Amino acid sequence: MKRDSRDHLRGAMRRRSVVIVDLARHPARAVAIGFALVVAVGSLALMLPIATTSGEPTGWVTALFTATSAVCITGLVVVDTAAHWSMFGEMLIAALIQIGGLGIMTLATLLTLTVSGRLGLRARLLAQAETKTVTMAGLPRVVRKVVVFSLTCEALAAAVLTLRFMLGYGEPPGRALYLGIFHAISAFNNAGFALWPDNLVQFVGDPWICLTIAAAVIVGGLGFPVVFELLRSWRRPRHWTMLTRITVAVTGLLLVVGTLAFLATEWDNPRTLAPLDGAGRLLAAFFTAVMPRTAGFNSLDISQLHSSSWLVTDVLMFIGGGSAGTAGGIKVTTFGMLAFIVWAQLRGEAQVNIGHRRLPGSTQRQAIVITMLSGALVAASAYTLLLLTPHSLDQVLFEAASAFGTVGLSTGITADMPAAGHLLLVALMFVGRVGPLTLGSALALKERVRRYERPETRMIVG
Template sequence: MSSMLSTSSPRRGLLRFGTYVRRLVTSSPSRFAIIVFASLILVFTALLSLPISARDGQMTGLADALFTAVSTICVTGLSTVDMAAHWSPFGNVVLFIGVNIGGMGVLTLASLMGMVISKRLGLRAKLLAAGDTNPMRAHGGPVNESQTVRLGEVGQLLTTVALSTLVIEGIVAVLLYPGLVMAGIDPLAALWEAPFYAAMSFTNTGFTPNAGGVAVFADDYFVLIVLMMSVFLGSIGFPVIYTLAKHVWHVKKWSLHTKLTLITTVLLFLLGALAFLALEYNNPRTFGSMDAVDTTMQAMFLSAMTRSGGFSVIDISDLNGSSMLAACMLMFVGGGSASTAGGIKVTTLAVLAIAVWSEAKGRGSVEAFGRRIPSDVQRVALSVVAWGATIVALSTIVIAQITKADIIDVLFDVISAFGTVGLSSGLTAELPDAGTYVLAATIFMGRVGTVTLAAAVAATSRSQYYSLPVERPIVG
């Protein structure tokens, strides 16, 4: 009798736990996503702390292991240790797996976990997955037909996420292998480094497996272009990749989200390259000693990497202060929604820019490409910018107080962390433990997403069945 009770008690406990998890998935997917990501960070912190993960066979300190785990799962690329020298082959495999898991995204990962738990993609799971994969929404509720991904396409989208990651990384690795060999990398070592670079570029992480990083390929335009294309594909987002895969030659069938993402991304890339050309052309430490072709190529590469790529051919600390400020602006924007990139996202910037232009023109509604952008999307965009600016400001103040470092260096690394970019002025590697934890928290908040954090805190949305009297305060 006691034996039956002892076996049924754990079973009841598991059933209760499963019921709790299912309730959490259906009631608050955003909070569930945060829990999943936090759990993954703890697991990878433990793995990276193991002596087998370090090249010298010693345990890695908690601050360095935690920061590397956060940077890996959040596909950031910042590091407090020498990535090429510190980690063993086992540690590099852990990093490789971690960035691919993190690259799938917080909300997509939560949707997949919900599918595993429920064993099937039912209507409720479809509603959650559709909401999570939609860049305009970060919480439950009625699913609008105008959303980026419709209910009938959710299963296909989730498949696209996995397949596009495998296919794109595979193609990039095949293209990079001969370039690495011609650059002097040992052919056997290149068999590992090519897929490693492919994963780090597509997930917009920026870790490098070799000493010197991508600087050793500074004169190899083919390798640099392949890396830029991989970063671009990772930064535009899975919904855009899905749309292009279905309607690549039918622009009229592209969603408004796809059009805004591609146009804004290309525009920022060109403007960033022009800005770096103008600001660095006579800087002898960066582009001043290069000819016109090299200067143009390096400016384009730097512009692409400041969007979220994280690779760098030049030493960031050698940039002029004006260039570092321009890079901060690009990093704060980041890449596309539901992508491997961070930042406030290009669609957020596009929506706000269109809203400002419409207001200046005196239009009653915000419209683009024959579509009206509803007011709730505009409010979400404004909230994302406000929360993002608040996180960056608070983190900058705290780390500046801890380190007493130059404010432009602190601001650069904080925005790089928030935008999960991975570029550094050199400050991150010198941070004390307290500063390391603050920067790790900034990375986590930047990757999980400000709207997701707000939705998780709110937990539920309340309907208001009345409206208060209108009064207009003076603005401006």
């Protein structure tokens, strides 16, 4: 009997070792499994009667949708967060958002180190010189920095919001602190959950609320490597890595273009910007341009925007924010690389150069693959939603882009969808959160050197 027990224990330990080694060799699989487990636990917890204001258990589809939206830091909802969920439920949602935000930043760093470790010596030295990444030995220090940085940013945002809610809106200190902490966590992690039925529409003209939340969204969406490099050498742009240069440049460009586009299309719209004064219109347009970075807060009624504004938002949501941050989408770095690829092709150049660096062909292919697959996924999801719902193409496309980009903005049709539509959005949020990150690492890890080349052939393009 003792020998059988020992054999059983050894077998269990061997199986556990095999699983650990398998996950180490396939980090993308580990990321997906980790997020799926958190979503499953969160769904079960949200189904408890204590999580609702009515004391009744929540259906599994609603619980699964809410848990996925929180862990994937999206912000799409099928029920009113403040009305349906109790304080326990709201705190649980905030905890899931925090786990999702810290998890994605930490896992992005882990995957970066994993990819770096799988490269050859020469390529690894070049990668470290370009990105200033650390080795696996310094991983605990990096994780601590990520956690401390995240909590510090959330604390600063919470302090400002708490004082504003207390002094500007007469909220009791305890309630003001609760609102400040919840919305600071939701903003920095680019989640977009709010505790009012109209989200932040009632604060459309309040710069203290809007600018604080916008700043938290931008900082969280830039990504850990970029923010820390900016903190180290913000006065010396020439010393920035290419990752930081592209992230900052494209983010700034999209914010300016988005703000101008919303001002142009919504200036005379009586249901959005028209009732506001000049400064209020600028603030609301800027806030609306920031949120597709990807946080689902809105100070304007999204359902009342013009279709042209929906299209602009679709593009911004699809692009998303910075790499290794809390934002979703294909990432501004991918978009920036595609722009340089197009520019090089238009100029007839054989190589794609960014500044004084040459972009490898493998990286170009990765950017194209991620963009094409993401676009195909959004298009297929929009087509499926057209079949499942009676809504128009611009509405379902907006919903699909929002779910994939883990944004959380909606034209107001989310709650009206059937269960099949909700499950489709759940899958889209999960893939949008985990997919681009793991796909990028998987493509880099799969790269191999071919010892021979086949004869070249020419095809007609266009």
